Amino acid sequence: MRSTQPILVLAAVLFVWTSSNAQGPNLGMPINEQDIAAWDIDILPDGTGLPLGQGTAEQGESIYAQKCAVCHGVNAEGGISPALAGGEPLSNGIDTGKTIGNFWPYATTIFDYTRRAMPWFAPRTLTDDEVYALTAYLLVLNNIIDNEDVMNADTLPEVQMPNRDGFIVRFPERTP
Amino acid sequence: MKKQNSTRIWTDLGPAAENGLFDRRAFFKGGSALAAAMTGYTIAVPLQAQTLVDDPWSGSAGTPSGPYETRSRFENGVVRTMTNPNGEPRSQQSRTPHHMIDGTFTPNGLHFVISRSGSPDIDPEQHRLVIHGLVKQPLVFTLESLMRYPIVSRMHFVECGGNSAPMWSPKPLDADVQALHGYVSCAEWSGVMLSTLLEEAGIEPTAKWLIAEGSDSLALHRSVPISKALDDAMIVLYQNGERLMPGNGYPMRLLVPGWEGNMNVKWLRRLELVDQPAMSIYEARTYAPILPGGKAYQFYFLQEVKSFITRPSPGLLMNGQGLYEISGVAYSANGRISKVLVSADGGQSWAQAALQEPVLSKAFTRFRIPWQWDGGPAILQSRAWDEAGHVQPTRSEIVAARGEASRVPNINGFPSQHYNGPTSWKIDQAGEVKHVYA
Numbered sequence: 269m270r271s272t273q274p275i276l277v278l279a280a281v282l283f284v285w286t287s288s289n290a291q292g293p294n295l296g297m298p299i300n301e302q303d304i305a306a307w308d309i310d311i312l313p314d315g316t317g318l319p320l321g322q323g324t325a326e327q328g329e330s331i332y333a334q335k336c337a338v339c340h341g342v343n344a345e346g347g348i349s350p351a352l353a354g355g356e357p358l359s360n361g362i363d364t365g366k367t368i369g370n371f372w373p374y375a376t377t378i379f380d381y382t383r384r385a386m387p388w389f390a391p392r393t394l395t396d397d398e399v400y401a402l403t404a405y406l407l408v409l410n411n412i413i414d415n416e417d418v419m420n421a422d423t424l425p426e427v428q429m430p431n432r433d434g435f436i437v438r439f440p441e442r443t444p
Numbered sequence: 445m446k447k448q449n450s451t452r453i454w455t456d457l458g459p460a461a462e463n464g465l466f467d468r469r470a471f472f473k474g475g476s477a478l479a480a481a482m483t484g485y486t487i488a489v490p491l492q493a494q495t496l497v498d499d500p501w502s503g504s505a506g507t508p509s510g511p512y513e514t515r516s517r518f519e520n521g522v523v524r525t526m527t528n529p530n531g532e533p534r535s536q537q538s539r540t541p542h543h544m545i546d547g548t549f550t551p552n553g554l555h556f557v558i559s560r561s562g563s564p565d566i567d568p569e570q571h572r573l574v575i576h577g578l579v580k581q582p583l584v585f586t587l588e589s590l591m592r593y594p595i596v597s598r599m600h601f602v603e604c605g606g607n608s609a610p611m612w613s614p615k616p617l618d619a620d621v622q623a624l625h626g627y628v629s630c631a632e633w634s635g636v637m638l639s640t641l642l643e644e645a646g647i648e649p650t651a652k653w654l655i656a657e658g659s660d661s662l663a664l665h666r667s668v669p670i671s672k673a674l675d676d677a678m679i680v681l682y683q684n685g686e687r688l689m690p691g692n693g694y695p696m697r698l699l700v701p702g703w704e705g706n707m708n709v710k711w712l713r714r715l716e717l718v719d720q721p722a723m724s725i726y727e728a729r730t731y732a733p734i735l736p737g738g739k740a741y742q743f744y745f746l747q748e749v750k751s752f753i754t755r756p757s758p759g760l761l762m763n764g765q766g767l768y769e770i771s772g773v774a775y776s777a778n779g780r781i782s783k784v785l786v787s788a789d790g791g792q793s794w795a796q797a798a799l800q801e802p803v804l805s806k807a808f809t810r811f812r813i814p815w816q817w818d819g820g821p822a823i824l825q826s827r828a829w830d831e832a833g834h835v836q837p838t839r840s841e842i843v844a845a846r847g848e849a850s851r852v853p854n855i856n857g858f859p860s861q862h863y864n865g866p867t868s869w870k871i872d873q874a875g876e877v878k879h880v881y882a
Contacts, residue, residue: 291643
């Protein structure tokens with residue numbers, strides 16, 4: 269008895285959907301995922317969305333010097349834009365500066381933000397290899413990976429970030 | 445100014461708390477009740493006004509109205525303050541001048557804006573909104589097509605998670621309400637319910653989150669639980685009756701009523717349904733406040749119950765003792781405001797303020813209460829409750845739970861986020877109003 273009810277509900281939901289949405293005029297134009305690819309740039313923490321390509325810290329160092337140091341400072345110690353490396357322990361105060369090393373829970377966020385938003389003056393101009401290389405360089409500066417480690421779609425999601433377990437979900441009842 | 449004194453007879457409405465706070469109904473009962481409410485106090489009455497003469501601006505025809513009305517030149521000082529006035533290549537924050545406006549709607553030109561790389565110059569005919577990911581059919585919408593959907597209008601506040609950040613300072617900053625609380629505004633937003641569009645695309649059962657992304661240069665993106673997207677989220681096209689201002693996301697933005705401002709993604713162009721949050725920089729790093737001891741809150745979605753007094757407040761000089769109206773705004777992500785108490789003695793005694801109707805969910809509620817200033821020192825505070833039973837914490841409660849900055853921050857700094865404690869205005873005998881902790 270119990271097990272049949274969800275099936276009936278599901279069947280009803282599917283029927284409503286396939287017979288169109290009564291709330292609106294149904295003017296959405298169908299599109300294929302491949303036609304969305306240019307916009308579909310987010311990287312999920314499990315690595316979903318990471319492109320082909322790879323890079324090392326050595327490659328990243330020269331790109332950083334050329335395109336990033338002007339704002340984020342030599343060795344990512346900060347300039348007119350925030351520091352990306354180093355940082356004090358978070359227990360030093362609620363206003364402690366957040367860096368990749370002392371705060372960021374996922375390495376995928378470095379790739380995602382660098383690719384979508386940096387450099388500030390010319391976002392989305394870095395190649396995927398350059399973004400992997402910069403990500404590797406920033407992780408080395410924070411002593412999270414070794415200098416010879418290669419970052420790619422397989423290795424980046426596996427990077428263990430120091431502050432991965434440093435978070436408390438504020439509203440668990442509203443968070444899936 | 446020369447004054448004469450007058451004393452009137454008490455009938456029905458006496459003081460409701462110490463230091464001159466009246467019953468909230470005093471103003472609303474009209475002149476006689478108000479006069480009665482003043483009983484027992486020596487009040488100042490100005491001497492007779494000067495003889496009236498014809499006004500210089502009345503002698504000839506005025507300026508014809510133009511195609512888009514602009515305010516009086518005498519109001520040109522009512523502006524947002526900006527953190528990047530020269531438009532340098534970095535974030536720009538513009539704050540609402542709460543002490544110079546009234547009511548519950550924020551005029552579009554004064555709505556706060558936090559823009560990390562400026563407003564893109566979007567051609568509305570070329571703009572597209574795509575819904576894809578864990579849906580049965582990915583769909584693209586034009587602005588023109590969205591205009592044919594049922595349009596809903598709702599009044600909602602939007603507040604930056606970093607609003608009131610100077611309040612984390614261990615010492616009170618000498619600042620006005622605009623500098624302290626300028627990153628919250630309220631407007632009537634009109635647009636299409638997001639649930640309508642999601643249901644048209646068909647939500648896969650594995651979808652738990654929705655990634656919303658803008659078409660600004662940074663392609664700012666945030667993750668929103670599907671439950672919120674289906675509850676009351678909107679694709680907003682209009683702000684206070686006209687199309688969205690560029691700084692507020694023209695031609696379309698996501699509105700997640702009551703939730704952290706940064707999640708209300710502007711210049712919205714993409715919604716992707718996914719099974720996990722994106723952990724974008726703004727949820728993984730920026731809007732994750734550090735707690736005492738070193739852990740940090742993640743997914744601090746709600747802008748919880750809060751209030752502050754806008755008048756009197758710093759920058760508005762008290763013009764002699766007598767009757768004033770204390771006025772401010774209260775709001776909560778947890779629904780309607782149910783009660784606001786006001787103190788004139790630094791929180792020792794409280795009186796209930798009147799709430800201006802209509803009191804709407806997740807919107808500014810204007811509160812007002814009459815106050816007889818005796819010319820002596822006073823500390824004004826407000827404290828709000830919402831219909832879900834939440835109360836604005838005291839300063840000591842919020843500091844105990846969330847800590848304080850380790851050093852006095854710059855007024856433009858963000859030592860932490862989500863401060864919803866009280867704000868105290870101290871009034872000295874000269875009538876100057878100053879921000880204090882009390």
